[in-house]
Amino acid sequence: MADETRAAGLIEPERYEFSEPPRYHFLLSRRRFLEAVGAGIIVGVVVRNVAAREYLPELARASAEPIGAWLHIAEDGAVTVFTGKVEVGQDIRTSLTQAVADELHVAPAAIRLVMGDTDLTPFDPGTFGSRTTPQMAPQLRRAAAAARVMLLELAADHMGVAADSLTLVEGRISHAHSNRTVGIGELTGGEKLVRELAEDAPTTPAERWTVAGTSLPKVTGRDIVTGRHRYTPDLRPAGMLVGKVLRPPALNAQLTSFDSTRAHAMAGVVVVRDGDFAGVAAPDEATAARALAALDAEWSRSRQPSHRELFEHLKARAEPPRGDADGRGSIETGLSAADERMEASYTVAYIAHVPLEPRAALAQWENDRLTVWTGTQRPFNVRTELARAFGIAEERVRVLVPDTGSGYGGKHTGDAAVEAARLARAAQKPVKLVWTREEEFMWAYFRPAGIIDVRSGVRRDGTLTAWEFHNYNSGASGIRSSYDVLHSHSVYHPSDSPLRQGSYRALAATANTFARETHMDELAERVGMDPLAFRLKNLSEPRLRAVLEAAAESFGWKEWKAKPGHGIGIACGTEKGGFVATCAEVAVERANRRARVVRIVEAFECGAVVNPDGLRNQVEGAIVMGLGGALWEAIAFEDGRILNGRLSQYRVPRFSDLPPIEVVLLDRKDLPSAGAGETPIITVAPALGSALYGATGVRSRSLPLTAG
């Protein structure tokens, strides 16, 4: 399974990704969907991908094969695509539109995507793991290609001519010989023509793309620059109440006494207490705030680990390893063949996603049916959470995801949705709940912290002989070494995290790449080799070599002349089917030891490029986000309290932190497209760390890096 997963370009799921798997109910949604849409052509793509069924065991249990996506062509010619993926800023609404436009031969403007609506879109595990481009885009291509064939056949019948004498351009089918045309919506005569097709139907190869492969601007751009797009916090149905939740003073606190007499006395206020959950709903924000402040509550407190003792705690509480990503040879044999041996430990802090749109939900009950609008990356998982929380069947719950103000892996759960729905059930009115920034920091979840121990051996000529890598708590993504070494073991030890942790852009690949690449630099120095030459000597993977060489070339690595207070660094890595290398130059002022990033060059390759400008935007954004985790971001905590949980106390990258960034894209039209929202972040930290070492002479083995 592991090999098959890798071959299919899938990630190995982190344990926290799938801790609460969604269940069942694909077939109901199929029937409901077919009832909901109007006449026209309806094409569904069956999910038969073996690896996909493997990581979604419920797919294998389903009695009929599930649909991955629908495409509907209405009688007015409108093209609507239904996909369970969601838009959180990665701009898949645009790139998926391009895929459909390419196959269907209609203009992108004529295509509408319905995304992340659990009543209308087929089940989808969620928008994470860079899977939209490699998995959803080909499905939509197949649906669109099949729809085009159906349209041409229908038109051929309609006109009494051969299908191959017809052309489909911009939504009209023409027969050049007789000068007749017909619109694509006019062919079904009020019927619903439904077709399901296999996932392996052929699609247009990248060399012949016409819309994909170009920089189509963001399809929702105008609604955003005019402020018209409504994110979840902007929804305001008539009669809506504002919800607020009473938060404990610390994690793991229990409500020991509760008196809501004063809040109850306020006009229009609804108070809910249900176990450790307590909250209010009121007609407006100010009343809700007053009511919340009027709740008298006491909470139990407990001693909990702080950030100062975190890494000892994680090692002490580690569980036995889960598998071995490399698993070859014997470390002792490898070490005995080495001229130089090295051991080092690397640490990464918890960091926060800080999505600018905080978690929010609008919940509404109608009889026993619950509808929730919420910004989440996993609408179907949120539906499951809601159904379980209220003990109702999933088909009574509908989750809709307005295009969302970012996630970065931070919006996989339905906390705000469940809270808003609990308040709405008591109020019997729609309730909107928008978390404050402080709630975001305290009650969401973090990128896992971790400690990584590396033991290695190298021969004097620079050949790696042994590689032993233990990751405690941070995760298994990107743990596998791409370097050629005969004796190699890379294992992940789950541990007991004092803070709630979960997905983050690229998961643990950032931590693992940081430790691996920093250690590679230390080995290169030990044997007196240039870091680039040392990597290339131990690396046969051609795609990784290609980005490494491309980044070094654009950066001018070999030509760089040492300057006082300046240093350069290089790092490479692969994850989720993408290959990346980063070069960085850092300068440190002698007086105050402040580090300044002078420039960054990053080369990235993810197969055939779907939207060059969109891809550049993602790579640039990942680099900027990576600066924060590399240089400043770290959650401080003590006894279940976050000590720096405000934007004024937690430093995220700003304009003044922006170095000149050069992105080099390698477009491999001969290779399938991989996702790109995550992988470009993984090499930023080790390249900066190495550059910082060059500038200061002090090696930092922690994230965030310390300037020495």
Add this chain to the structure above:
Amino acid sequence: MADFLELHVNGERHRLDVDPGKSLLGVLREDLDLTGSKYGCGEGQCGACTVLLDGLPVRSCVTPVGSVGAAAVLTIEGLEQDGRLHPVQAAFLAEGALQCGYCTAGMIMSAAGLLRSEPDPDEAAIGRALEGNVCRCGAYARIIASVRRAARTHMEGSHG
């Protein structure tokens, strides 16, 4: 207590029965249904709530509505004129200067305010003026390019 408060927003006058201590952002979003200005942090640190007061950018989340007085409030909804985008809005589209878009309204308002006082800012000046606006998706370079592009169009004078 008919203590109405008069507020001038996007060229319109509103008489509002609100607590003068309520934030301008709260009034815009809750009382006027102008939801283009966003809540991001509530302490004036992220800039997502930026609007112009008599042409100057302010953080509406930390501005009590009672302090606005007769000043003209301009929000993202008031920037477009007769279906024509403000040069900064058009430039954001041309440069692809947004990903999730949640910071965009605040960025555009800060930039529009900058161009009123400094019609041709260089990259460093743009960065300084926008330092209080956070784009978590990291589109900073494109945002700077957008403001430069808007400055080049020399059309600011025609916009209110």
